Amino acid sequence: MKVTRELVDSVAHLARLDLDAAEREAALRDLTRILDYVDALSALDTDGVQPMSHALRLQNVLRADEPAPSMAAQDVLQNAPERKDGCFLAPRAVE
Amino acid sequence: MQLTDLTALELGAAIKSRACSVEEAVRASLARIAALDGRIGAFITVCEQEALQEARRVQRGIDDGSLTHPLAGVPMALKDNLSTRGVRTTCGSRMLEGYVPTFDATVVERLRALGAVCVGKTNMDEFAMGSSTETSYFHPTRNPFDPARVPGGSSGGSAAAVAAREVPYALGSDTGGSIRQPASFCGVTGLKPTYGAVSRYGLIAYASSLDQIGPLCRDALDAAAVHAAIAGADARDATSVQAPPLPPLGAPDLAGLCVGIPEEYLGEGLDPQVRARVLDCAQTLRELGAQVERCSMPALRAAIPAYYVLASAEASSNLSRYDGIKYGYRAAPRPDGEEDLTGLYARTRSEGFGREVKRRVLLGTFALCSGYYDAYYAKAQRARALIRASFDEALARFDALLGPTAPTTAFPLGERLDDPLQMYLGDIYTVSVNLAGLPGLSIPCGADAQGLPVGAQLIAAPFGEGTLLRIAAAYQAATGHHRRAPKEVG
Numbered sequence: 001m002k003v004t005r006e007l008v009d010s011v012a013h014l015a016r017l018d019l020d021a022a023e024r025e026a027a028l029r030d031l032t033r034i035l036d037y038v039d040a041l042s043a044l045d046t047d048g049v050q051p052m053s054h055a056l057r058l059q060n061v062l063r064a065d066e067p068a069p070s071m072a073a074q075d076v077l078q079n080a081p082e083r084k085d086g087c088f089l090a091p092r093a094v095e
Numbered sequence: 096m097q098l099t100d101l102t103a104l105e106l107g108a109a110i111k112s113r114a115c116s117v118e119e120a121v122r123a124s125l126a127r128i129a130a131l132d133g134r135i136g137a138f139i140t141v142c143e144q145e146a147l148q149e150a151r152r153v154q155r156g157i158d159d160g161s162l163t164h165p166l167a168g169v170p171m172a173l174k175d176n177l178s179t180r181g182v183r184t185t186c187g188s189r190m191l192e193g194y195v196p197t198f199d200a201t202v203v204e205r206l207r208a209l210g211a212v213c214v215g216k217t218n219m220d221e222f223a224m225g226s227s228t229e230t231s232y233f234h235p236t237r238n239p240f241d242p243a244r245v246p247g248g249s250s251g252g253s254a255a256a257v258a259a260r261e262v263p264y265a266l267g268s269d270t271g272g273s274i275r276q277p278a279s280f281c282g283v284t285g286l287k288p289t290y291g292a293v294s295r296y297g298l299i300a301y302a303s304s305l306d307q308i309g310p311l312c313r314d315a316l317d318a319a320a321v322h323a324a325i326a327g328a329d330a331r332d333a334t335s336v337q338a339p340p341l342p343p344l345g346a347p348d349l350a351g352l353c354v355g356i357p358e359e360y361l362g363e364g365l366d367p368q369v370r371a372r373v374l375d376c377a378q379t380l381r382e383l384g385a386q387v388e389r390c391s392m393p394a395l396r397a398a399i400p401a402y403y404v405l406a407s408a409e410a411s412s413n414l415s416r417y418d419g420i421k422y423g424y425r426a427a428p429r430p431d432g433e434e435d436l437t438g439l440y441a442r443t444r445s446e447g448f449g450r451e452v453k454r455r456v457l458l459g460t461f462a463l464c465s466g467y468y469d470a471y472y473a474k475a476q477r478a479r480a481l482i483r484a485s486f487d488e489a490l491a492r493f494d495a496l497l498g499p500t501a502p503t504t505a506f507p508l509g510e511r512l513d514d515p516l517q518m519y520l521g522d523i524y525t526v527s528v529n530l531a532g533l534p535g536l537s538i539p540c541g542a543d544a545q546g547l548p549v550g551a552q553l554i555a556a557p558f559g560e561g562t563l564l565r566i567a568a569a570y571q572a573a574t575g576h577h578r579r580a581p582k583e584v585g
Contacts, residue, residue, distance in 0.1 A: 007461075008457070011457050011460050011461045011464065012457060014460050014464070015411060015444075015456050015457055015460040016415075016418075016437065016440045016441045016444050017441060017444055017445050017448075017453055017456065017457070018441045018442060018445040019445070019453075023453070026450075027453075027454070027457055030454055030515055031457065031458065031461065033515070033516050034403065034458060034515060034516060034519075035461075037399075037400060037516055038400040038403065038404055038471065039400075040396075040397075040400055041397060041400045041401065041404075041471075041474050041475060041478055042470065042474070044397050044474075044477075044478055044481070046474060046477035046478065046480075046481065049477040049480050049481060050477070050480055051473050051476030051477050051479075051480065052476050052477070052479040052480035052483060053304060053476060054304050054334075054532075055290040055291070055304065055305075055483070055530075055531060055532020055533075055557075056290060056291050056334060056336070056532065061333040063330060071197065071198075075197040078195070078197055079193075079194055079195065079197075079421070079422035079423070080420070080421060080422060081419060081420070081422070081423070081424070081425035082425065088420050088421055090420050090436060090439070091434040091435055091436050091438075091439050092434075092435075092436075093435075093436040
């Protein structure tokens with residue numbers, strides 16, 4: 001797998017990370033090295049093997065729909081870096 | 096004999112018999128932390144006032160007969176990714192430096208209810224991503240057996256705190272070895288329970304299909320007591336299940352037990368001294384009556400690449416919640432006032448996360464990208480299925496598997512920090528257990544020539560914690576490796 005600067009930039013954008021020049025170079029070097037190693041997986045014969053997403057043989061876990069107290073608004077907002085009038089404060093997202 | 100020399104169950108019994116008060120036990124722990132932790136750095140937050148207040152409440156409960164659990168009144172520490180109401184929970188990250196949960200994790204709630212007293216929150220690799228506790232935003236933790244070396248990670252603070260006798264036990268979390276590997280490096284007993292055995296509610300997520308909470312203790316008896324106290328189904332974690340209770344550990348011998356040693360656990364990259372100590376351990380198990388045989392599990396060779404793809408992918412998704420809006424760190428506003436939402440997200444995340452977290456978020460985001468998903472993420476999931484099938488087959492034949500916990504003993508601080516692949520390869524014997532969802536236990540089995548602890552790992556079928564703890568208890572009754580304390584801090 002050839003890792004390019006363009007790939008690093010596009011992945012960083014998807015991950016919402018701003019990388020400075022040194023971090024971009026480090027990411028290029030680290031991803032190249034890690035993916036070279038991970039590429040060993042491609043030699044593994046997995047024909048007919050179902051992907052496993054979870055260790056438990058999961059089924060739906062259902063419960064009765066009973067009313068219960070939820071978190072108080074002040075608790076929800078307690079750790080917000082910016083808040084106003086009982087709301088989370090964020091920059092304008094829609095013009 | 097000092098109070099801090101006692102195991103958790105011994106200390107609990109001393110409290111019950113009035114040989115000491117809860118406050119004395121808690122003060123002994125706090126005093127040892129005050130004396131040693133400047134050198135060890137096991138703690139991010141010490142909760143002195145809260146602990147002393149809690150000690151008085153617990154003492155009243157013991158006196159009036161409402162608190163009768165063997166661990167009532169015993170001080171303990173919690174890894175700093177376990178939510179504690181009113182006590183900041185940082186996950187070792189700048190992102191959560193000032194985060195104060197409004198609720199307790201289920202494991203914390205259960206321990207508090209039986210009268211456990213939390214004396215502090217322990218250091219860890221940032222968001223539990225690391226094998227050395229050096230990626231903590233706050234400070235590294237040092238190995239009590241040699242302060243120039245790492246304690247392992249990511250639960251390095253919990254392991255060091257138990258090894259240094261600052262607390263009799265601590266909770267950690269294990270996604271790819273983060274309880275067992277530091278237990279091995281610090282000479283303590285660390286249990287990673289079966290996936291689903293312990294509720295993850297209130298554990299700050301790293302890779303949700305792999306994460307499990309478990310105890311780091313002085314011996315297997317303590318580990319059994321703590322595990323029994325925290326395990327069980329919880330409506331707030333739909334992946335938690337109710338396992339049958341642990342059987343008593345009584346039997347002094349291992350007659351009738353069959354233990355397998357996978358060849359893949361003794362292969363290239365294993366330090367010869369670690370290998371020798373683990374084979375000594377196998378010999379002791381034989382002398383105790385177990386039948387020990389070699390076996391082969393070639394699928395394990397895919398464990399490291401599969402783990403780092405899957406864990407990073409899950410991490411990239413889990414950590415997308417850190418956006419500077421709802422809680423946690425938020426980047427300062429732009430001086431020109433031209434703020435947009437995605438710009439704020441990116442600046443917040445770039446400033447709030449450290450190097451290793453960014454590395455794994457990038458790797459995981461890549462593995463989930465369309466165009467690469469099948470070759471990496473889906474392929475790793477198929478490798479995971481093969482690894483699980485290989486364990487199912489081996490554990491149909493053997494009651495437990497034995498091998499080293501880590502390929503080396505504790506390495507020097509700084510040695511692997513700039514070489515992520517070398518750091519990842521140190522997890523070669525532990526990650527497969529998480530991928531398969533099995534219980535794993537690390538027990539001290541001797542030392543290398545420099546006196547650094549070596550850990551042996553035991554693995555069992557799902558909900559086979561009782562088997563692991565029975566083997567460990569018999570081994571520890573016959574040997575003294577788990578009692579060796581670090582000289583540096585003694």
